[in-house]
Amino acid sequence: MKIKATLEKIPGGMMVVPLLLAATINTFAPDLLRIGNFTEALFVDGASTLIALFLLFTGAQINLKNVGVSLGKGATLLLTKWVVGAIVGLIAFMFAGDDGLWLGLAPIAIIAAMTNSNGGLYVALVGQYGDKTDRAAYSLLALNDGPFLTMVALAIFGAMGFVDGMFSIVSFISVLLPIVIGMVLGNLDEDMRDFFNQGSSVLIPFFAFALGMGINFESIIEGGLSGIIVGLLTVFVTGTAGYFVFKAMKWNPIAGVAEGSTAGNAVATPAAIAAASSAFAANVELATVQVAASVVTTAILLPIYLGFLVKRLEKKGIRVPDDYVIDK
Structure with missing residues (x-):
């Protein structure tokens, strides 16, 4: 059987097929692989460890002379995603009805979903379509985990005051450290x-599967059409914005698209913000299910959209990532 060759014919196949397979198992037979020991450790609980190992391997490929490029890409992606998500959220606030909703969407759900991103999905996608500077950019992208940037957007809007304690510098360092360790080892010894x-590439389908075991298709049903719309906005608006910003910077535009997702931890953001300000309590349940639906929608749709863009570039004679590699 030509399993590897078949997967490579599918856009993002090494990532999206294991992820969808795991999501299907988690939806219809959630206990199938939750049997403890090595099986559960690898296929269910292994995402964080496998991603950390992938980041260490990625860090080893970074030449110190290019570290500024990685930080520049990370900062650009972080700012692009936040600005775009905040603008769409502001529009939602401006045109919200008496019920606090805009076209059935909770503004807080829009900001939470669009300013947050799935780091594991980003790493998987740039692992296949990006170079080492794209992967190392993830160290800065950890800043959009949790409700911190959502809170900043709301503070700027004047919707609520700034709330301390929503972001931990320790969490940021804990993401950065594996990359730094790998970078030190790789620069000290070329053989390492x-x-x-x-x-690096071997790990992608394994942590993609583990990520999929955290996805339940029922979230789309619970969130309904409105949650799917939030997911579509996240993929096509923030992802496309990242594409054109990276293209303008003459960087790999596909890496810019890879940030167009919503992370699972964003599901807790509406409740966290409602706890800080009762002004958001009325729509917190609706916002939560809409964000949950966005998580699933973006996890499925983003790799497909990204694969479509890769094929489009290939038709123009542009090879991804080969034609954009900084340190060839």
């Missing part, structure tokens, strides 16, 4: 760099 490089 080559050794770690062999393992």
Whole structure:
């Protein structure tokens, strides 16, 4: 059987097929792989560990002379996603009805979903379609985990005051440290760099599967059409914005698209903000299910959209990521 060749024919196949397979299992037979020991540790609970190892391997491929490029890409992606998400959220607030909703969407759900991103999905996608500077950019993208940037947007809107304690510098360092360790090892010893490089691509389908085991298709049903719309906005608005910003910077535009998702931890953001300000309590349940639906929608749709854009570039004679590699 030509399993590898078949997966490679599917846009983002090494990532999206294991993820969808796991999501299907988690939806219809959630306890099938939750049997403890090594099976559960690898296929259910292994995402964080596998991603951390992937980041360490990625860090080893970074030449210190290019570290500024990685930080520049990370900062650009972070700012682009936040600005675009905040603007759409502001529009929703401006045109919201008496019920606090805009076209059935909770503004807080829009901001929470569009300013937050799925780091694991980003790493998986740029692992296949990006270079080492794209992968290392993830160290800065950890800043949009949780409700911190959503809170900043709301504070700017004057919707609520700034709330301390919503972001931990320790959490940020904990994401950055594996990359730094890998970078140190790779720059101290070229053989270590080559050794770690062999393992990077192997990890992608495994942590993609583990990520899928955290997805339940029922979230789309609960969130309804409105939640799917939030997901569509996240993929096509923030993802496309990242594409054109990266293209303007003459960086790999596909890496810019890879940030167009919503992370699972964003589901807790509406409740966290409602706890800080009762002004948002009325729509917190609706916002929560809409964000949950966006998580699932973006996890499925973003790899497909990204694969479509890759094919479009290939028709123009542009190879991704080869034609955009900074340190060839």
